[in-house]
Amino acid sequence: MSGHSKWHNIQAKKSKVDAKRGKIFTKIGKELMVAVKNGGPSEDTNSKLRDVIAKAKSVNMPSDNIQRAIKKAAGELDSVNYEDIIYEGYGPSGIAVIVESLTDNKNRTAGNVRHAFTKHGGNLGSTGCVSFMFQRKGQIVIEKNDSIDEDEMMMMALEAGAEDFSSEEEVYIVTTTPEDFGAVREAMETNNVEFLEAEIKMVPDTYTVIDEETSTSFQKLLDALEDDDDVQNVYHNAEFPEGWDE
Template sequence: MSGHSKWHNIQAKKSKVDAKRGKIFTKIGKELAVSAKNGGSNPETNSKLRDVIAKAKANNMPQDTITRAIKKGAGEMDGVNYEEIVYEGYGPAGIAVIVEVLTDNKNRSAGNVRHAFTKHGGNMGSTGCVSFMFQGKGQLVVEKNDNIDEDELMMMALESGAEDFFSEDEVYVITTLPEDFGTVREALESNGLEFLEAELKRIPDTYTAIDEETATKFQKMLDALEDDDDVQEVYHNAEFPEGWDE
C-alpha cells in the first residue's frame, strides 16, 4: 500500500530532540495522569489510558514511573490538576502548526506559546485556523529487522483493521482510524511486535516544502515550543529539504 508519513522527516527528529533533553517522560507522565483522572486508573476499562501506556512503553518509560503517574492522576498520590489546551497558528512561510498543551497555568502557557511563534517568524491564529488541514490517526512504527517479513506484517496489520501500511528507510509505518488504534495495536502486540512509536496523533493532509533557510528558522521555533514543559505535542505540515538536519 502506498503513503508517506514523513516519519523520519518530522517525528524522528522531534523524538530525538525530546529524548536528548530528557523531557519525554515528564510529558508522557502528565498524559498518564490526565487520562487516569478522566477515566480511572484501570487500563482494562480506560481505553485512553491503555493508549498512553502503549506510548510510554514505546518510549522505554520505566514501569514504576508509569504506575506513579497513574496514581497521581487517580488521586492516590499528590498531583497537579492540568488543563488541556490546543493552540493553532502559522510558522515561517505559512507552515501550519498545532500545539497541544497540558498546563496548570493557562496564562503562562499562552504567553510562552505566543512568544515562540512571534520570535521565530510565525503568528498565532484563531481556533480552527489550521486544524482542518490535519486528520486524527493512530500511528504505529516498527523498526525493520531480519525477523520481520514485510508482507506478513502488512497482512497482519490490515487484517486487524489498519487503514494503511507503508515502508520507509528503516521502519514500517502503520496508520489506523482513531477508533481502531487500540484493536490494531493489541493485535500486533499479541504477535510479539514492539513499537518505536505507538500513539494517536494529527497527520497533515498535505505538506509544505521549505528551503534550508526556512527550515533553520522553523526548527528554532520547534525547539522553543518543545522545550516548554507545558507543551505536549507539536504537529506541523513542513517538509524539510532532503538530507537536511539541524
C-alpha cells in the same frame, strides 16, 4: 499501500526525543495523570490509559516510572486539574502548526506559546485556521529488521483493522482511525511487535517542502514550543530536506 515519504521527519523527531528524554517522561507522566483522573487507574477498563502507556513504552519510559505515575495519580485525584487547550498558527514560510497543551494556567500558556511563535518568525492564529489541513489518526511506527516480513506485517496490521500501511526507508508506518488505534496496537503487541512510535496524532493532508534555511529557523520554533512544560505535542506540515539536521 499509499503513504507520504516522511521517514526523515520521524527520524529527526526520534533524535529530539532521545535528547530530551527526561522532559518527555515528565510530559507523558502528566498525560498518565489526566488519563487516570478521567477513567481510573485500571488498564483493563481505561482505553485512554492503555494508549498513553503504549506511547510511554515507545519512548522507552521504564515500567517502574509508568506504574509510579499511575499510582501517584490514583492517590491524588483531587490534585491539580489540567485543561486541554489547542493552539493553531503558522511558522516561517506559512508552515501550519498545531500545539496541544495541558495546563493549569491558560493565561501563562497562551502567553508563552504566542511569544514562541512571534520570536521565531511565525504567528499564532485563531482556532480552526490550520486544523482543517490535518486529520486525527492513530500512527504506529515499526523499525524494519530481518525478522520482520513486510507482507506478514501488512496483513497483520490490516487484519487487525488498520486503515493504511506504508513501507518507508527504514520503517513501516501503520495508520488507523482514532477509534481503532487501541485494537490494532494491542493486536500487534500480542504478536510481540515493538514500536518506535505509537500514538494518536494530527497528520497533515499535504506537506510544505522547506529549504535548509527555513528548516533551521523552524526548528528553533519547534524547540521553543517543545521546551515549554505546558506543551504536550506539536504537529506541523513541514517536510524537512532529505538528510537535513540542525
